[in-house]
Amino acid sequence: MNKALTLLKSKGLRATVARLQLLSILEETGRARMTAENIFMRVSSEGGSLSLASVYRVLKELSISGLVDRGWYKEGQEIRLLFSLGRVxxxxxxxxxxxxxxxxxxxxxxxxxxxxxxxxxxxxxxxxxxxxxxxxxxxxxxxxx
Ligand SMILES: [Zn+2]
Incomplete structure (x- = not known):
């Protein structure tokens, strides 16, 4: 949680529960890329109450600030939008x-x-x-x- 807080502060972003939660999840998974759905399921399993729409919205905010990387990647036959911790x-x-x-x-x-x-x-x-x-x-x- 502390690193997530530091990252948000470095961008001058308010440390909301949602932002901290998503950054922490991405940090825990290291460089692995996750879909918004995967992240949403992790949030839910950890007792969080974010909707999938909120997860998308917060991920978008974080990617604009550079804290989160996102891109389209081919997985099998599908092209997916995947998220990972930014290379800030x-x-x-x-x-x-x-x-x-x-x-x-x-x-x-x-x-x-x-x-x-x-x-x-x-x-x-x-x-x-x-x-x-x-x-x-x-x-x-x-x-x-
Ligand atoms: Zn030169």
Whole structure:
């Protein structure tokens, strides 16, 4: 529960029971991806009273903030919307600038970039995914050659 609380605070989100519960469940399952239905069943088995619709709504809020990753994945013959704990603060979540000539990479200190881009995508009814954000440049060293 504590890590969930820390994650919410890091995004300036209010720690509601629903948010804490869903984040904790995703944290317990590690990197495994779950459907909203699976998460809903876990909530119910733990005595929670969230509806499936609420689970979807809260997952959406959390994915816009970057705390939860979501994407469509093929499972057998079906394509499913799956959720997992977001890679906030991890290598892949961090946007970076990479020189196309020497491949040198430089971190960008813009922690809100991904959540902001995800929010824009949501507004356009697009499905954000968690692929790395890479800005390609020619660094000063290489430009001088
Ligand atoms: Zn370079």
């Amino acid at each position: 603060g991890s290598e892949r979540a961090r946007p970076e600038i990479v020189c196309v000539m020497c491949n040198r990479s430089m971190d960008i200190q813009l922690p809100d970039l991904r959540p902001e881009l995800n929010r824009l995508a949501e507004e356009m009814s697009l499905q954000p995914d968690d692929r790395p954000i890479v800005i390609q440049v020619t660094c000063p060293n290489c430009a001088g050659k």
